[in-house]
Amino acid sequence: MSDTALKITDVSVRYRLSREKPKTLQEYLIHRLKGKKTSYEDFWALKDVNLEVGKGETLGIIGSNGAGKSTLLKVVAGVLKPTKGNVSVSGKIAPLIELGAGFDMELTGSENIYLNASILGLSKREIDNKFQAIVDFSELGGFIYSPLKTYSSGMIARLGFSIATEVDPDILIIDEILAVGDEHFKKKSKERISRFREKGVTMLFVSHAMEDVSRLCNSVLWMDRGSPRMCGGPVAITTEYLKAMV
Amino acid sequence: MATYKSEAFDILRYKELLRNLVMRDIKVRYKRSVIGFLWVMLNPLLMMLILNMVFSEVFRVSTKNYTSYLLSGIILWNFFSHSTSTALPSLLVNSNLIKKIYLPKAIFPLSVVMSAVVNFVFSLVPLFFIFYLTDTHVGNRIIMLPLVVIIMGMFCFGVSLILSTLTVFFHDTIYIYEVGLLAWMYMTPVFFPESIVPERFRLIFHLNPMYYFISVFRGILYLDVPFFYEKLLYAFLCSLAALSAGWFFYGRYKDRVVYHL
Numbered sequence: 169m170s171d172t173a174l175k176i177t178d179v180s181v182r183y184r185l186s187r188e189k190p191k192t193l194q195e196y197l198i199h200r201l202k203g204k205k206t207s208y209e210d211f212w213a214l215k216d217v218n219l220e221v222g223k224g225e226t227l228g229i230i231g232s233n234g235a236g237k238s239t240l241l242k243v244v245a246g247v248l249k250p251t252k253g254n255v256s257v258s259g260k261i262a263p264l265i266e267l268g269a270g271f272d273m274e275l276t277g278s279e280n281i282y283l284n285a286s287i288l289g290l291s292k293r294e295i296d297n298k299f300q301a302i303v304d305f306s307e308l309g310g311f312i313y314s315p316l317k318t319y320s321s322g323m324i325a326r327l328g329f330s331i332a333t334e335v336d337p338d339i340l341i342i343d344e345i346l347a348v349g350d351e352h353f354k355k356k357s358k359e360r361i362s363r364f365r366e367k368g369v370t371m372l373f374v375s376h377a378m379e380d381v382s383r384l385c386n387s388v389l390w391m392d393r394g395s396p397r398m399c400g401g402p403v404a405i406t407t408e409y410l411k412a413m414v
Numbered sequence: 415m416a417t418y419k420s421e422a423f424d425i426l427r428y429k430e431l432l433r434n435l436v437m438r439d440i441k442v443r444y445k446r447s448v449i450g451f452l453w454v455m456l457n458p459l460l461m462m463l464i465l466n467m468v469f470s471e472v473f474r475v476s477t478k479n480y481t482s483y484l485l486s487g488i489i490l491w492n493f494f495s496h497s498t499s500t501a502l503p504s505l506l507v508n509s510n511l512i513k514k515i516y517l518p519k520a521i522f523p524l525s526v527v528m529s530a531v532v533n534f535v536f537s538l539v540p541l542f543f544i545f546y547l548t549d550t551h552v553g554n555r556i557i558m559l560p561l562v563v564i565i566m567g568m569f570c571f572g573v574s575l576i577l578s579t580l581t582v583f584f585h586d587t588i589y590i591y592e593v594g595l596l597a598w599m600y601m602t603p604v605f606f607p608e609s610i611v612p613e614r615f616r617l618i619f620h621l622n623p624m625y626y627f628i629s630v631f632r633g634i635l636y637l638d639v640p641f642f643y644e645k646l647l648y649a650f651l652c653s654l655a656a657l658s659a660g661w662f663f664y665g666r667y668k669d670r671v672v673y674h675l
Contacts, residue, residue, distance in 0.1 A: 193580070247514065
Protein backbone atom coordinates (compact mmCIF):
# COMPACT_ATOMS: atom_id res chain seq x y z
CA MET A 169 0.00 0.00 0.00
CA SER A 170 2.77 2.41 0.76
CA ASP A 171 4.08 2.56 -2.75
CA THR A 172 0.75 2.86 -4.40
CA ALA A 173 -0.10 6.43 -5.21
CA LEU A 174 -3.55 5.78 -6.50
CA LYS A 175 -5.96 2.91 -6.33
CA ILE A 176 -9.32 2.80 -8.08
CA THR A 177 -11.62 -0.08 -7.27
CA ASP A 178 -14.74 -0.98 -9.26
CA VAL A 179 -15.48 2.58 -10.08
CA SER A 180 -18.51 3.38 -12.17
CA VAL A 181 -19.93 6.78 -12.98
CA ARG A 182 -23.51 7.07 -14.06
CA TYR A 183 -25.22 10.11 -15.46
CA ARG A 184 -28.93 9.77 -15.11
CA LEU A 185 -30.72 11.58 -17.89
CA SER A 186 -34.38 11.95 -17.09
CA ARG A 187 -36.51 12.32 -20.11
CA GLU A 188 -39.11 14.64 -18.73
CA LYS A 189 -37.09 15.86 -15.85
CA PRO A 190 -38.72 18.80 -14.12
CA LYS A 191 -36.19 21.56 -14.44
CA THR A 192 -38.09 24.03 -12.39
CA LEU A 193 -39.12 23.90 -8.79
CA GLN A 194 -42.76 24.40 -9.70
CA GLU A 195 -42.75 21.47 -12.10
CA TYR A 196 -41.02 19.33 -9.54
CA LEU A 197 -43.63 20.00 -6.89
CA ILE A 198 -46.47 19.32 -9.32
CA HIS A 199 -44.75 16.12 -10.33
CA ARG A 200 -44.51 14.98 -6.76
CA LEU A 201 -48.11 15.90 -6.01
CA LYS A 202 -49.36 13.99 -9.01
CA GLY A 203 -47.22 11.03 -8.03
CA LYS A 204 -45.72 10.86 -11.47
CA LYS A 205 -42.67 8.78 -12.07
CA THR A 206 -40.03 10.15 -14.36
CA SER A 207 -38.62 7.81 -16.92
CA TYR A 208 -34.92 7.99 -17.32
CA GLU A 209 -31.99 6.75 -19.27
CA ASP A 210 -28.71 5.84 -17.70
CA PHE A 211 -25.46 6.75 -19.32
CA TRP A 212 -22.46 5.04 -17.81
CA ALA A 213 -19.46 7.28 -18.41
CA LEU A 214 -17.26 4.81 -16.55
CA LYS A 215 -17.94 1.12 -16.04
CA ASP A 216 -16.16 -1.02 -13.47
CA VAL A 217 -12.79 0.62 -13.71
CA ASN A 218 -10.01 -0.91 -11.70
CA LEU A 219 -6.68 0.76 -11.67
CA GLU A 220 -3.59 0.90 -9.58
CA VAL A 221 -0.78 3.36 -10.09
CA GLY A 222 2.47 3.11 -8.22
CA LYS A 223 4.39 6.05 -6.87
CA GLY A 224 6.60 7.73 -9.39
CA GLU A 225 4.86 6.05 -12.29
CA THR A 226 3.66 7.95 -15.30
CA LEU A 227 0.42 6.52 -16.62
CA GLY A 228 -0.80 7.57 -20.02
CA ILE A 229 -4.51 7.44 -20.71
CA ILE A 230 -5.63 7.29 -24.31
CA GLY A 231 -8.88 6.68 -26.10
CA SER A 232 -11.28 8.27 -28.49
CA ASN A 233 -13.49 11.19 -27.49
CA GLY A 234 -16.21 10.17 -25.09
CA ALA A 235 -14.26 7.15 -23.89
CA GLY A 236 -14.27 8.42 -20.35
CA LYS A 237 -10.73 9.75 -20.01
CA SER A 238 -11.68 13.15 -18.59
CA THR A 239 -14.32 11.56 -16.39
CA LEU A 240 -11.69 9.23 -15.00
CA LEU A 241 -9.43 12.17 -14.25
CA LYS A 242 -12.27 13.98 -12.51
CA VAL A 243 -12.90 10.96 -10.33
CA VAL A 244 -9.21 10.80 -9.41
CA ALA A 245 -9.08 14.53 -8.69
CA GLY A 246 -12.03 14.25 -6.33
CA VAL A 247 -14.24 16.45 -8.47
CA LEU A 248 -16.73 13.70 -9.22
CA LYS A 249 -17.86 11.24 -6.63
CA PRO A 250 -18.33 7.90 -8.40
CA THR A 251 -21.76 6.31 -8.44
CA LYS A 252 -20.15 3.05 -7.42
CA GLY A 253 -16.73 2.05 -6.26
CA ASN A 254 -13.91 3.57 -4.35
CA VAL A 255 -10.98 5.84 -5.01
CA SER A 256 -8.04 6.02 -2.70
CA VAL A 257 -5.29 8.53 -3.26
CA SER A 258 -2.19 9.13 -1.25
CA GLY A 259 -0.72 12.56 -1.49
CA LYS A 260 -1.61 15.94 -2.90
CA ILE A 261 -3.12 16.14 -6.37
CA ALA A 262 -2.59 19.02 -8.73
CA PRO A 263 -4.60 19.05 -11.89
CA LEU A 264 -3.20 20.78 -14.93
CA ILE A 265 -6.74 20.69 -16.18
CA GLU A 266 -7.25 23.92 -17.95
CA LEU A 267 -4.72 26.32 -16.68
CA GLY A 268 -5.71 29.45 -14.90
CA ALA A 269 -8.87 28.06 -13.42
CA GLY A 270 -10.31 30.82 -11.34
CA PHE A 271 -8.27 33.61 -12.88
CA ASP A 272 -9.99 36.93 -12.51
CA MET A 273 -9.21 39.41 -15.26
CA GLU A 274 -9.61 42.46 -13.05
CA LEU A 275 -6.97 41.35 -10.58
CA THR A 276 -3.24 41.62 -11.13
CA GLY A 277 -0.98 38.67 -11.93
CA SER A 278 0.28 38.69 -8.38
CA GLU A 279 -3.21 38.69 -6.89
CA ASN A 280 -4.18 35.90 -9.25
CA ILE A 281 -1.21 33.84 -8.13
CA TYR A 282 -2.56 33.91 -4.60
CA LEU A 283 -6.09 33.20 -5.77
CA ASN A 284 -5.16 30.38 -8.12
CA ALA A 285 -2.68 28.76 -5.74
CA SER A 286 -5.20 28.87 -2.92
CA ILE A 287 -7.72 27.17 -5.23
CA LEU A 288 -5.14 24.42 -5.63
CA GLY A 289 -5.07 24.13 -1.85
CA LEU A 290 -1.93 25.99 -0.83
CA SER A 291 -1.68 27.96 2.38
CA LYS A 292 -0.57 31.58 2.45
CA ARG A 293 2.84 30.68 3.78
CA GLU A 294 3.41 28.14 1.02
CA ILE A 295 2.40 30.67 -1.59
CA ASP A 296 4.67 33.34 -0.11
CA ASN A 297 7.59 30.92 -0.37
CA LYS A 298 6.86 29.95 -3.93
CA PHE A 299 5.87 33.37 -5.19
CA GLN A 300 9.20 34.40 -6.64
CA ALA A 301 9.79 31.04 -8.29
CA ILE A 302 6.39 31.26 -9.95
CA VAL A 303 7.06 34.74 -11.28
CA ASP A 304 10.51 33.74 -12.53
CA PHE A 305 9.32 30.65 -14.36
CA SER A 306 6.51 32.53 -16.06
CA GLU A 307 9.01 35.15 -17.30
CA LEU A 308 6.38 37.84 -16.88
CA GLY A 309 8.67 40.25 -15.07
CA GLY A 310 7.09 43.54 -14.12
CA PHE A 311 3.84 42.55 -15.81
CA ILE A 312 3.05 40.54 -12.74
CA TYR A 313 1.68 43.70 -11.16
CA SER A 314 -0.62 44.53 -14.07
CA PRO A 315 -4.19 43.31 -14.27
CA LEU A 316 -4.75 40.12 -16.22
CA LYS A 317 -6.95 41.84 -18.73
CA THR A 318 -3.80 43.46 -20.14
CA TYR A 319 -2.17 40.07 -20.76
CA SER A 320 -2.02 38.18 -24.01
CA SER A 321 -3.45 34.67 -24.01
CA GLY A 322 0.07 33.28 -24.09
CA MET A 323 1.01 35.18 -20.97
CA ILE A 324 -2.07 33.95 -19.18
CA ALA A 325 -1.28 30.38 -20.15
CA ARG A 326 2.32 30.72 -18.97
CA LEU A 327 1.20 32.07 -15.64
CA GLY A 328 -1.30 29.25 -15.23
CA PHE A 329 1.26 26.60 -16.07
CA SER A 330 3.81 28.19 -13.79
CA ILE A 331 1.48 28.23 -10.79
CA ALA A 332 0.18 24.73 -11.32
CA THR A 333 3.63 23.20 -11.58
CA GLU A 334 5.06 25.08 -8.61
CA VAL A 335 2.41 23.51 -6.40
CA ASP A 336 4.73 20.57 -5.76
CA PRO A 337 2.17 17.84 -5.94
CA ASP A 338 2.57 14.15 -5.29
CA ILE A 339 0.26 13.37 -8.16
CA LEU A 340 0.07 15.52 -11.25
CA ILE A 341 -2.81 15.23 -13.64
CA ILE A 342 -2.22 16.53 -17.13
CA ASP A 343 -5.22 16.71 -19.40
CA GLU A 344 -4.03 17.23 -22.94
CA ILE A 345 -2.05 20.31 -22.14
CA LEU A 346 1.58 19.48 -22.21
CA ALA A 347 3.16 22.69 -23.22
CA VAL A 348 1.96 26.12 -24.06
CA GLY A 349 3.58 29.24 -25.34
CA ASP A 350 6.43 29.69 -27.78
CA GLU A 351 9.22 27.21 -28.47
CA HIS A 352 11.36 28.52 -25.65
CA PHE A 353 8.59 28.17 -23.08
CA LYS A 354 7.54 24.79 -24.45
CA LYS A 355 11.06 23.56 -23.91
CA LYS A 356 11.05 24.84 -20.32
CA SER A 357 7.73 23.12 -19.69
CA LYS A 358 8.95 19.80 -20.98
CA GLU A 359 12.04 20.11 -18.82
CA ARG A 360 9.89 20.78 -15.80
CA ILE A 361 7.78 17.71 -16.47
CA SER A 362 10.95 15.64 -16.81
CA ARG A 363 12.12 16.99 -13.47
CA PHE A 364 8.85 15.88 -11.94
CA ARG A 365 9.57 12.38 -13.16
CA GLU A 366 13.02 12.48 -11.65
CA LYS A 367 11.58 13.67 -8.35
CA GLY A 368 9.28 10.67 -8.36
CA VAL A 369 6.05 12.53 -8.88
CA THR A 370 3.28 10.25 -10.05
CA MET A 371 1.69 11.49 -13.24
CA LEU A 372 -1.52 10.81 -15.11
CA PHE A 373 -1.27 12.03 -18.63
CA VAL A 374 -4.21 12.20 -21.00
CA SER A 375 -3.33 12.93 -24.57
CA HIS A 376 -4.08 12.28 -28.20
CA ALA A 377 -0.45 12.76 -29.13
CA MET A 378 0.79 9.19 -29.36
CA GLU A 379 4.45 10.15 -29.70
CA ASP A 380 4.39 12.08 -26.41
CA VAL A 381 2.52 9.26 -24.72
CA SER A 382 4.88 6.51 -25.81
CA ARG A 383 7.88 8.65 -24.99
CA LEU A 384 6.90 9.85 -21.52
CA CYS A 385 4.86 7.07 -19.95
CA ASN A 386 5.76 3.92 -18.05
CA SER A 387 2.43 2.36 -18.85
CA VAL A 388 -0.61 3.23 -20.88
CA LEU A 389 -4.30 2.65 -20.32
CA TRP A 390 -6.61 2.53 -23.30
CA MET A 391 -10.15 3.60 -22.39
CA ASP A 392 -12.98 2.64 -24.65
CA ARG A 393 -16.63 3.57 -24.01
CA GLY A 394 -16.17 3.87 -20.27
CA SER A 395 -14.15 0.75 -19.66
CA PRO A 396 -10.50 -0.07 -19.73
CA ARG A 397 -9.84 -1.90 -22.97
CA MET A 398 -6.15 -2.58 -22.68
CA CYS A 399 -3.36 -1.73 -20.34
CA GLY A 400 0.34 -2.26 -20.70
CA GLY A 401 3.58 -0.93 -22.08
CA PRO A 402 3.45 2.40 -23.92
CA VAL A 403 4.69 1.31 -27.30
CA ALA A 404 2.55 -1.80 -27.42
CA ILE A 405 -0.70 -0.12 -26.44
CA THR A 406 -0.27 2.95 -28.61
CA THR A 407 0.47 0.73 -31.58
CA GLU A 408 -2.68 -1.30 -30.96
CA TYR A 409 -4.68 1.86 -30.59
CA LEU A 410 -3.42 3.33 -33.84
CA LYS A 411 -4.15 0.08 -35.60
CA ALA A 412 -7.72 0.13 -34.34
CA MET A 413 -8.19 3.70 -35.48
CA VAL A 414 -7.44 2.94 -39.08
CA MET B 415 -15.76 11.46 -0.42
CA ALA B 416 -16.12 14.02 2.33
CA THR B 417 -18.47 13.45 5.23
CA TYR B 418 -20.25 16.29 7.02
CA LYS B 419 -17.44 16.77 9.47
CA SER B 420 -14.53 16.42 7.08
CA GLU B 421 -16.10 18.95 4.74
CA ALA B 422 -16.07 21.44 7.60
CA PHE B 423 -12.38 20.75 8.17
CA ASP B 424 -11.80 21.13 4.48
CA ILE B 425 -13.22 24.62 4.53
CA LEU B 426 -10.74 25.45 7.28
CA ARG B 427 -7.93 23.98 5.23
CA TYR B 428 -8.93 26.20 2.36
CA LYS B 429 -9.09 29.33 4.47
CA GLU B 430 -6.57 31.04 2.23
CA LEU B 431 -8.97 30.58 -0.65
CA LEU B 432 -11.79 31.96 1.47
CA ARG B 433 -9.70 35.01 2.27
CA ASN B 434 -8.85 35.46 -1.40
CA LEU B 435 -12.45 35.15 -2.53
CA VAL B 436 -13.57 37.81 -0.05
CA MET B 437 -10.64 40.07 -0.99
CA ARG B 438 -11.43 39.60 -4.64
CA ASP B 439 -15.00 40.63 -4.12
CA ILE B 440 -13.97 43.74 -2.22
CA LYS B 441 -11.20 44.70 -4.62
CA VAL B 442 -13.17 44.17 -7.81
CA ARG B 443 -16.04 46.17 -6.42
CA TYR B 444 -13.84 49.08 -5.49
CA LYS B 445 -11.49 48.99 -8.45
CA ARG B 446 -14.19 49.78 -10.90
CA SER B 447 -15.20 53.14 -9.59
CA VAL B 448 -14.25 55.79 -7.13
CA ILE B 449 -17.74 55.73 -5.77
CA GLY B 450 -17.70 51.95 -5.37
CA PHE B 451 -16.23 52.26 -1.94
CA LEU B 452 -18.68 54.95 -0.89
CA TRP B 453 -21.68 53.24 -2.45
CA VAL B 454 -21.80 50.73 0.38
CA MET B 455 -22.41 53.63 2.71
CA LEU B 456 -24.49 55.80 0.39
CA ASN B 457 -26.96 53.17 -0.71
CA PRO B 458 -28.68 52.62 2.62
CA LEU B 459 -28.58 56.36 3.32
CA LEU B 460 -30.37 57.17 0.09
CA MET B 461 -32.93 54.44 0.69
CA MET B 462 -33.52 55.80 4.12
CA LEU B 463 -33.98 59.34 2.83
CA ILE B 464 -36.56 58.30 0.28
CA LEU B 465 -38.54 56.11 2.63
CA ASN B 466 -38.28 58.77 5.29
CA MET B 467 -39.84 61.31 2.96
CA VAL B 468 -42.69 58.97 2.13
CA PHE B 469 -43.46 57.46 5.49
CA SER B 470 -42.25 59.75 8.22
CA GLU B 471 -45.55 61.63 8.48
CA VAL B 472 -47.48 58.38 8.69
CA PHE B 473 -45.30 56.75 11.28
CA ARG B 474 -43.95 59.68 13.20
CA VAL B 475 -46.63 59.41 15.81
CA SER B 476 -45.97 55.78 16.59
CA THR B 477 -42.19 55.83 16.27
CA LYS B 478 -39.93 58.27 17.91
CA ASN B 479 -36.81 58.72 15.93
CA TYR B 480 -38.14 57.24 12.75
CA THR B 481 -34.92 58.07 10.88
CA SER B 482 -32.77 55.87 13.08
CA TYR B 483 -35.43 53.19 13.13
CA LEU B 484 -35.54 53.18 9.37
CA LEU B 485 -31.82 53.21 8.72
CA SER B 486 -31.04 50.45 11.19
CA GLY B 487 -33.79 48.34 9.64
CA ILE B 488 -32.55 48.94 6.11
CA ILE B 489 -28.96 48.09 6.94
CA LEU B 490 -29.82 44.83 8.62
CA TRP B 491 -32.32 43.83 5.96
CA ASN B 492 -29.80 44.59 3.23
CA PHE B 493 -27.27 42.33 4.91
CA PHE B 494 -29.72 39.47 4.82
CA SER B 495 -31.23 40.07 1.40
CA HIS B 496 -27.99 40.87 -0.43
CA SER B 497 -26.02 38.01 1.05
CA THR B 498 -28.66 35.38 0.36
CA SER B 499 -29.48 36.73 -3.11
CA THR B 500 -25.83 36.79 -4.13
CA ALA B 501 -25.09 33.41 -2.60
CA LEU B 502 -28.04 31.84 -4.41
CA PRO B 503 -26.31 31.53 -7.80
CA SER B 504 -22.81 31.19 -6.36
CA LEU B 505 -22.42 27.51 -7.20
CA LEU B 506 -23.69 28.03 -10.74
CA VAL B 507 -21.47 31.05 -11.26
CA ASN B 508 -18.39 29.11 -10.18
CA SER B 509 -19.35 25.95 -12.05
CA ASN B 510 -16.27 25.97 -14.26
CA LEU B 511 -14.04 25.77 -11.19
CA ILE B 512 -16.14 23.19 -9.39
CA LYS B 513 -16.10 20.93 -12.44
CA LYS B 514 -12.33 20.94 -12.71
CA ILE B 515 -10.79 21.01 -9.27
CA TYR B 516 -11.82 19.58 -5.96
CA LEU B 517 -13.04 22.33 -3.65
CA PRO B 518 -15.28 22.30 -0.62
CA LYS B 519 -18.20 23.87 -2.48
CA ALA B 520 -19.69 25.51 0.58
CA ILE B 521 -16.80 27.93 0.41
CA PHE B 522 -18.60 29.91 -2.27
CA PRO B 523 -21.75 30.81 -0.34
CA LEU B 524 -19.56 31.25 2.73
CA SER B 525 -17.37 33.82 0.99
CA VAL B 526 -20.48 35.71 -0.11
CA VAL B 527 -21.76 35.90 3.45
CA MET B 528 -18.35 37.00 4.72
CA SER B 529 -18.15 39.75 2.09
CA ALA B 530 -21.60 40.84 3.22
CA VAL B 531 -20.32 41.07 6.80
CA VAL B 532 -17.53 43.39 5.62
CA ASN B 533 -20.03 45.59 3.76
CA PHE B 534 -22.31 45.55 6.77
CA VAL B 535 -19.53 46.83 8.99
CA PHE B 536 -18.82 49.66 6.54
CA SER B 537 -22.48 50.61 6.47
CA LEU B 538 -22.44 51.11 10.23
CA VAL B 539 -20.45 54.29 9.62
CA PRO B 540 -23.34 56.29 8.15
CA LEU B 541 -25.60 54.73 10.75
CA PHE B 542 -23.63 56.12 13.67
CA PHE B 543 -23.31 59.39 11.80
CA ILE B 544 -27.10 59.64 11.55
CA PHE B 545 -27.37 58.70 15.21
CA TYR B 546 -25.13 61.61 15.98
CA LEU B 547 -27.18 63.97 13.81
CA THR B 548 -30.50 62.87 15.28
CA ASP B 549 -29.23 62.80 18.82
CA THR B 550 -29.95 59.10 19.17
CA HIS B 551 -28.26 57.62 22.18
CA VAL B 552 -26.44 54.38 21.81
CA GLY B 553 -27.08 52.07 24.75
CA ASN B 554 -24.42 49.98 26.41
CA ARG B 555 -25.81 46.84 24.81
CA ILE B 556 -23.75 47.93 21.84
CA ILE B 557 -20.98 45.62 23.01
CA MET B 558 -23.18 42.76 21.89
CA LEU B 559 -22.83 43.91 18.30
CA PRO B 560 -20.19 41.31 17.30
CA LEU B 561 -22.37 38.59 18.75
CA VAL B 562 -25.38 39.74 16.78
CA VAL B 563 -23.31 39.95 13.61
CA ILE B 564 -22.11 36.39 14.11
CA ILE B 565 -25.62 35.06 14.74
CA MET B 566 -26.92 36.93 11.72
CA GLY B 567 -24.06 35.57 9.62
CA MET B 568 -24.86 32.01 10.70
CA PHE B 569 -28.47 32.48 9.74
CA CYS B 570 -27.57 33.90 6.32
CA PHE B 571 -25.08 31.13 5.70
CA GLY B 572 -27.63 28.45 6.54
CA VAL B 573 -30.20 29.96 4.21
CA SER B 574 -27.53 30.47 1.53
CA LEU B 575 -26.48 26.83 1.67
CA ILE B 576 -30.01 25.71 0.96
CA LEU B 577 -30.58 28.27 -1.79
CA SER B 578 -27.30 27.74 -3.59
CA THR B 579 -27.64 23.95 -3.59
CA LEU B 580 -31.27 24.08 -4.66
CA THR B 581 -30.50 26.44 -7.53
CA VAL B 582 -28.17 23.92 -9.14
CA PHE B 583 -31.06 21.53 -9.56
CA PHE B 584 -33.82 24.07 -10.13
CA HIS B 585 -32.77 27.18 -11.97
CA ASP B 586 -36.04 28.97 -11.29
CA THR B 587 -35.23 29.16 -7.59
CA ILE B 588 -33.88 32.64 -8.20
CA TYR B 589 -37.24 33.95 -9.42
CA ILE B 590 -39.18 32.31 -6.65
CA TYR B 591 -36.76 33.69 -4.08
CA GLU B 592 -36.93 37.20 -5.54
CA VAL B 593 -40.67 37.29 -4.99
CA GLY B 594 -40.43 35.49 -1.69
CA LEU B 595 -37.85 37.94 -0.43
CA LEU B 596 -40.07 40.88 -1.26
CA ALA B 597 -42.98 39.36 0.63
CA TRP B 598 -40.62 38.52 3.46
CA MET B 599 -39.56 42.13 3.69
CA TYR B 600 -43.16 43.25 4.08
CA MET B 601 -43.56 40.78 6.89
CA THR B 602 -40.59 42.28 8.74
CA PRO B 603 -40.75 45.65 10.49
CA VAL B 604 -38.05 47.25 8.34
CA PHE B 605 -39.72 50.51 7.49
CA PHE B 606 -42.88 50.33 9.58
CA PRO B 607 -43.35 50.06 13.32
CA GLU B 608 -44.59 46.83 14.86
CA SER B 609 -47.60 48.54 16.30
CA ILE B 610 -49.37 48.94 12.97
CA VAL B 611 -49.62 45.20 12.42
CA PRO B 612 -53.24 44.14 12.97
CA GLU B 613 -53.93 41.62 15.71
CA ARG B 614 -54.87 38.81 13.36
CA PHE B 615 -51.50 38.89 11.59
CA ARG B 616 -49.40 39.09 14.73
CA LEU B 617 -48.86 35.34 14.86
CA ILE B 618 -47.32 35.13 11.38
CA PHE B 619 -45.27 38.14 12.28
CA HIS B 620 -43.85 36.45 15.32
CA LEU B 621 -42.96 33.34 13.35
CA ASN B 622 -40.65 35.34 11.15
CA PRO B 623 -37.00 34.85 12.17
CA MET B 624 -36.04 38.21 10.70
CA TYR B 625 -38.44 39.89 13.10
CA TYR B 626 -36.23 38.74 15.98
CA PHE B 627 -33.01 39.73 14.27
CA ILE B 628 -34.23 43.20 13.47
CA SER B 629 -35.65 43.75 16.97
CA VAL B 630 -32.45 42.59 18.58
CA PHE B 631 -30.33 44.73 16.26
CA ARG B 632 -32.28 47.84 17.12
CA GLY B 633 -32.24 46.76 20.74
CA ILE B 634 -28.48 46.70 20.96
CA LEU B 635 -28.20 49.98 19.10
CA TYR B 636 -30.58 52.41 20.70
CA LEU B 637 -34.07 51.08 21.19
CA ASP B 638 -35.65 49.89 24.36
CA VAL B 639 -36.99 46.61 23.11
CA PRO B 640 -39.39 44.64 25.33
CA PHE B 641 -38.40 41.01 25.94
CA PHE B 642 -34.96 41.70 24.52
CA TYR B 643 -33.23 38.63 25.92
CA GLU B 644 -36.04 36.31 24.91
CA LYS B 645 -35.82 37.68 21.39
CA LEU B 646 -32.06 37.28 21.39
CA LEU B 647 -32.50 33.66 22.37
CA TYR B 648 -35.04 33.10 19.61
CA ALA B 649 -32.70 34.71 17.12
CA PHE B 650 -29.90 32.43 18.21
CA LEU B 651 -32.13 29.37 17.94
CA CYS B 652 -33.28 30.41 14.48
CA SER B 653 -29.73 30.76 13.30
CA LEU B 654 -28.78 27.36 14.73
CA ALA B 655 -31.79 25.85 13.00
CA ALA B 656 -30.95 27.51 9.69
CA LEU B 657 -27.32 26.49 9.91
CA SER B 658 -28.16 22.88 10.73
CA ALA B 659 -30.82 22.63 8.05
CA GLY B 660 -28.54 24.27 5.53
CA TRP B 661 -25.56 22.09 6.38
CA PHE B 662 -27.65 18.97 6.28
CA PHE B 663 -29.28 19.85 2.97
CA TYR B 664 -25.99 20.84 1.39
CA GLY B 665 -24.26 17.72 2.71
CA ARG B 666 -26.93 15.49 1.27
CA TYR B 667 -26.82 16.89 -2.22
CA LYS B 668 -23.36 18.30 -2.66
CA ASP B 669 -21.96 15.22 -4.36
CA ARG B 670 -24.71 15.31 -6.94
CA VAL B 671 -24.12 18.95 -7.74
CA VAL B 672 -21.27 18.27 -10.18
CA TYR B 673 -23.46 15.96 -12.20
CA HIS B 674 -25.84 18.85 -12.83
CA LEU B 675 -23.50 21.70 -13.48
